[in-house]
Amino acid sequence: MNPVQQAVQWLNDPLNWTIPGGILDRLGEHLTISAAAVVLGCLVAWPVGLFLGHTGRGGSVVVLISNLTLAIPTIALLTILPLTFLGFGQKPVIIALAVFAVPPLLANAYTGLREVDPEARDAARGMGLSGGQLLRRVELPLAVPYLAAGFRTAAVQVVATAALASFVNGGGLGQIISAGFGLGMSVGGGQILAGGVLVALLALAVEGILAVVERIVTPRPLRRTRRLADRRAAAVGEA
């Protein structure tokens, strides 16, 4: 039997879905860990990014952070964090994933505010808005496309890297793949492939769903600039 047939057979066995530690359990873990990491990343990155963008300072800091985190292997953080005071369990996994969610969130929040038309800002100032009001009523709404794009990038990345949590027994769908490798290629080949398909489908589904969400939350007049937002933010993230 070739691996594809094995994988189909493995996926067709209802027990593999419902057993404790089966697909449904792992999917639940995967989504919980990912959601917690993305929320944590947003809580840290958005206020900092909005502040830096509002004041217009620290652009080089944003770029530096993105480049530094790019060089850190995910499994290095995943293995080192449990050995600190955090201890084992889901906490270090969530924090490790949140670290990798920060760069896209930060870069997009910063760029979003920087790309606000200076004339709109001047007009708001002229109307007597204070700094906080300017941020809340003018800059933030105009930056929504960027924030949404950053959220999507970060969430997809977190869902993808959450698969690696299985290396430190942190749960998630990656666990199915690791268990398959543990069984050996001849027995576990189908399970490995099936796990890979599940992880990939989840990532693509999250990408697709968030693309729709991104479109919905973007106010209609701003939709034309959304593509531009994607491109410029990408350029900043990679500069």
Place this chain on the structure above:
Amino acid sequence: MSFRLIYREDPGNPWFSWQYVRDNSDTIVAALREHATLTVQAVVIAALLAMPLAVLAYWFRSLTGPILALSGVLYTIPSLALFAFIAPYLGLGTSTVLIGLVLYALLLIIRNVLAGLNQIPAEVHDAAQGMGYGRWGRLLRIDLPLALPGILTGLRLATVSTVALVTVGVLVGHGGLGQLILGGFRNNTYRAEIVTGAVLSVALALVLDLLLATAGRLLTPWTRRSAS
């Protein structure tokens, strides 16, 4: 709180140990060599595949969308899943890791090369046309040299993220320094081994990035002149 006290009083498991590095220098050097080799191979192969694709997308606008979308999908698929797709067919060898790395690096290079090519001003095209350059002549003598900054950005990004990604290859037994990181974790969470692997991996990324940045400065002297 008690946890802190425990590991402060744990001299058997320090975060770093020269003793460990000395005793295991062979293993460490072998892991570093595998890591560097895999990275360089992956980036070179990815660049050889990405350049023609980027040029195609540049010449034929209708191909830009499909090429970027396809490489985008490949990039979205998690590295672990990529390895899981390839491993049942190619087994636990370096080729499995290499293919995964190449597919991942592809998008970064294509997107940046394309951005570099698209930044070339229309006037330059007109001038080249007026001087009688054909499609290939313009590509080789004008477009590619002018796109060098974009190409180098792509290569640097691909290199740095590939170095980090090689560690995932530990799943199929060829993870370079990832072997040390995960080996240390499984070996009763031996901190010195984990930290050595992680630090060397980050250092390798920075060194390769620096090499590429220097090469870029030497290859594109005009960008420096205009900047100063």
